[in-house]
Amino acid sequence: SAYDNLCSSAYLRAKEDYLMGINFSRVLTLKYGYNVKNFLNQDRVVISVGRVMTCVLGMVVDREREIRNFVKTPFYRVLASLQIGDKAVDAEWRAVKGSAYFESPLLYKENGFKKQEDAQKLIDALMQPQPLQFQVVKAEKKKETKNPPLLFNLAELQNECSKLFKISPDQTLQIVQELYEKKLTTYPRTDARVLSTAVSKEITKNISGLASYPGVGPYVKYILEKKTYQNLAKTKYVNDKQITDHYAIIPTGQTGNLSSVTELQKSVYDLIVRRFLSVFYPPAEYQNVKLEVAVDTETLFASAKTLKSAGYLEIAGRKKEDEENKGLIELSASLQKGDVLPVNGYSIKEGKTSPPKRYTSGSMVLAMENAG
Numbered sequence: 376s377a378y379d380n381l382c383s384s385a386y387l388r389a390k391e392d393y394l395m396g397i398n399f400s401r402v403l404t405l406k407y408g409y410n411v412k413n414f415l416n417q418d419r420v421v422i423s424v425g426r427v428m429t430c431v432l433g434m435v436v437d438r439e440r441e442i443r444n445f446v447k448t449p450f451y452r453v454l455a456s457l458q459i460g461d462k463a464v465d466a467e468w469r470a471v472k473g474s475a476y477f478e479s480p481l482l483y484k485e486n487g488f489k490k491q492e493d494a495q496k497l498i499d500a501l502m503q504p505q506p507l508q509f510q511v512v513k514a515e516k517k518k519e520t521k522n523p524p525l526l527f528n529l530a531e532l533q534n535e536c537s538k539l540f541k542i543s544p545d546q547t548l549q550i551v552q553e554l555y556e557k558k559l560t561t562y563p564r565t566d567a568r569v570l571s572t573a574v575s576k577e578i579t580k581n582i583s584g585l586a587s588y589p590g591v592g593p594y595v596k597y598i599l600e601k602k603t604y605q606n607l608a609k610t611k612y613v614n615d616k617q618i619t620d621h622y623a624i625i626p627t628g629q630t631g632n633l634s635s636v637t638e639l640q641k642s643v644y645d646l647i648v649r650r651f652l653s654v655f656y657p658p659a660e661y662q663n664v665k666l667e668v669a670v671d672t673e674t675l676f677a678s679a680k681t682l683k684s685a686g687y688l689e690i691a692g693r694k695k696e697d698e699e700n701k702g703l704i705e706l707s708a709s710l711q712k713g714d715v716l717p718v719n720g721y722s723i724k725e726g727k728t729s730p731p732k733r734y735t736s737g738s739m740v741l742a743m744e745n746a747g
């Protein structure tokens with residue numbers, strides 16, 4: 376009886392497939408197939424309809440129409456150059472509660488005006504109190520940790536390979552299938568991003584086999600010496616309930632056939648290896664600083680983020696956006712509420728709205744879940 380609902384849901388899907396998929400495919404093919412056939416200059420055409428595929432196609436088409444019909448709109452942000460010690464730091468004005476422009480129709484968003492002249496009027500008003508200075512309202516310093524991501528399933532690997540190597544999902548599948556056939560990686564056609572408990576107990580075989588793989592030897596040594604794999608079964612990277620048929624894509628630890636792979640195959644393999652080893656390393660640690668300054672009713676904000684401890688990023692690689700405004704980080708220790716900061720001047724920075732992004736497989740799944 377515990378499985379009765381699974382049976383009912385399977386029956387309902389079959390019924391939907393028949394009522395919607397089979398019937399509408401026949402009706403639309405009879406009604407529009409001839410015209411589509413002539414338009415495509417084909418011998419014959421079948422129009423396919425499905426309870427899932429047609430909804431997904433509709434979402435993709437709607438998003439594409441949004442992108443093609445999108446018109447860029449300029450907006451104007453107001454920035455102030457704050458003098459903190461011997462460094463200048465940019466702070467951005469926002470129309471927060473209490474501001475003379477709070478919820479004003481002149482704004483595009485809380486940090487931007489629709490017209491440049493309105494942004495200039497704000498600057499003219501801010502230039503009135505002399506000397507030009509702001510008072511520190513808040514100087515918040517906070518540590519942030521970033522855990523290694525989950526392991527690769529096929530969809531996630533296809534997304535990464537598309538971004539990094541500019542190859543299609545089909546090419547990625549072909550490559551990872553060949554890696555699997557050469558016993559370099561585990562089964563590729565999986566939707567799981569975690570390991571099973573049984574696999575986690577034998578994971579040292581996969582790790583130790585990578586000791587001779589170029590570029591990761593020191594990481595493997597660290598993992599084995601520190602035994603960071605011991606509590607793997609208690610982490611988010613192991614979950615039997617999230618596995619249907621196969622667990623995540625990981626290296627097998629057998630590297631004997633590496634000499635027979637192409638450069639592109641090796642790049643994909645390296646991606647899988649580094650994602651796998653990352654889960655045995657500590658989180659990356661960042662130092663965040665948020666600065667809030669005010670004059671009269673107007674408030675400006677500045678923020679900074681810097682990497683304090685690379686953690687798993689030693690293996691996975693650091694990105695440029697991991698560090699910004701490092702000068703503010705260095706100077707934040709001396710800032711306290713009530714401090715007065717001189718202003719070097721104001722400026723207007725023009726921005727433009729951007730169209731919505733096309734769906735990735737991950738964002739499509741999320742959009743479908745939100746749509747119910």
